[in-house]
Amino acid sequence: MAEPTSVLSDVRLQFQDFFGALSLPKRITILAALGIILIGMVSMIFVANRSSWAPLFSNVEPGDAAAIVEKLQENQIPYMLAPGGRTIMVEPHRVDHARLTLAKEKVLPGSGVGFLDLFATPSLGETEFQQGVKFRVAQEGELARLISTINVVKSAKVSLAIPQKTLFSDNQVEPTAAIALNLTSSGASRKQIETIVHLVASAVEGLSPRNVKITDQTGTLLSRGISDDSAGGKMNDNYSYKSRLEKELEAKVVRQIEEVVGKDRVRVNVSATLRFDRRTIKEQLIDPDQTSVVSEQIVDESSTGTRSIPVGPAGVTTNLPEATGREAATVSEFSKKNSTRNFESSRREIILESAVGEVVRLSVSVLLDNRRSQILDESGNSLGRTNTPWTEGEKETIIGLVKAAMGYNEERGDRVFVGNMPFEAAVEEDKASEIEATRVRNKFILDVVRYVALGLSAKRN
Structure with missing residues (x-):
């Protein structure tokens, strides 16, 4: 059995012979490849042995980030700040412990200052002005917490301006509120913004919804058009009611007319004029x-x-x-x-x-496709469709059906129009039917010619 030293010596000699036989460019290439492999292995070992970090809080306000870092230092919890200082990271196994510790210290991001925080330790000798300021700050904190519970809101900042009460109501200045929202990527809908406006207006005495302004992180004013009576909301509700009524009437008329003209052979449009003010x-x-x-x-x-x-x-x-x-x-x-x-x-x-949403006038337009009946040959094969307009008498009958379906009221000034024009889709269908009929007819002619030719050939033989 060969000794280990001799084996190593043989390997070294073989490598020297192999390496010496190579040209200089090849030697440089091999050495560079070995260097890259060595660096990669060292980097992998370094990354594997390095402590990993998990995000504790992301997109944190600078003030909240400073308070969180201070508490982490006090509790000797290792942390790392991402570039920008708005993301705080800790070791993965310390994430839950760190959050519970910060919750106990009441320094969670976006938590603000509430009533319990300000009045937990009452102080003596405060002036009425100081008490008013503390109450306003507590209100702002509680409202910010309330708004942050909405799923599309990451964080909220509320600022209230509540003037002092005066002896004369004519000189009383109305309170106002400004709200800055940090929204998720999906954003907030109109109804959610109205909900926030009315939540804040209901929580502050004397605050009108029209005096609540909301903006997002991009500086866009979100509360534009929202008033005391939620005019924007009422307008949307009125429009929805009008659209729903028109759709229902259209469906009723279509069901009535399709029994006569056939499915997908009629188009109906209803325009309703409604009165939403109470008289x-x-x-x-x-x-x-x-x-x-x-x-x-x-x-x-x-x-x-x-x-x-x-x-x-x-x-x-x-x-x-x-x-x-x-x-x-x-x-x-x-x-x-x-x-x-x-x-x-x-x-x-x-x-x-009068009831709200009273119908003032209805206008109904009905567009009919031409009458289309199958044309069959003696064998029952389709040769196409007819394209015949409806007569005036038939249209008068259809007008009567429309009036019955829509609840026509002549005193109200309702109007009904029935027109007759060929539909584009039906025309294309007719063209396809004509092509198919032509193909069937040509095939029939070819079959007849073929059979005649076979008969003549058999007769000659």
Whole structure:
């Protein structure tokens, strides 16, 4: 058995012979390849032995990042900052422990300052202004936390401007709110923005939705057009209701007409004019022919006996008992009646309140394809389709069907138009049918010619 030293010596001699036989460029190439392999192996060993890092928090605000780093240092948790300082990384096995520790210290990113944080340790001797500032800061923190719970919001910053109350309401300044959102890549929908606006407006006393402004990380104003009554939302709801009504009417008319003209042979378009404002009409009806007694007063006076009635010229002398030159007149019975009646005509009051979304007018246009019937030969093969317009009488019948399906109201000013034109798709279908019919006809002619030729050939033989 050969000794190890001799084996190594033989290998070395063989390598020297092999390497010495190579030209200089080949020697350089081999040495470079060996160097690259050696560097790669060293790099792999270095990377394998180096500690790996996992992201603890990403896209963190600078203020939150500084607070988090400070707490990590206090708790002796190794960390590393990515370029830009907005991503904090720790060792993978320390991620959960670090997050729990930071949650205990209340320094999670975007957590802000809430009521519990400010009032956990009450201090004595604070002025009313300091208490107001603390309350406002706590409100901002709580609102930021609330908004951050929405799935499309990474973080939120809320700033409130709440003026002091004045004695006179005319001089009172309305509070305002500014919200900066850090959104995900999917962004926020219109309804989500309206939800945030009304959440903030409901949480702050006296804050109107029109005074809430929202922007995203790109500086785009997202709350444009949102008012107290959510006019944008109402407009969208009104448009949705109008579109839904039109689609329902179109479907009803199409189902009715397709029974006559065939499937996919009719196109219907409905335009509805709706009234979304609420109206109240008060009307009083007075009938002069129908009257009733409202009040009646009857005075009846009567007396029986003798009493004197002054006669003679008027004056003091005539009324004296011993006056001369007069005669007393007597009366034995006196009666007086007075009757007063108050009448009033019949009156009726009617209050009409229109519903929101009332139909003011409907306009329906119907486009019919030409009548298309199969043309068959004696063998039952299709030779194409007819292309016949509908007659005026047939269109009048269709108009009646449309009016019945749409709920036509002439007093409302509804309009119905029925037109007749060949559809492009049907024309293309007819062309394809004609081509197929031509092919069948040519095949039939060729078969006839072939059979005739075979018959003549057999007859000759």
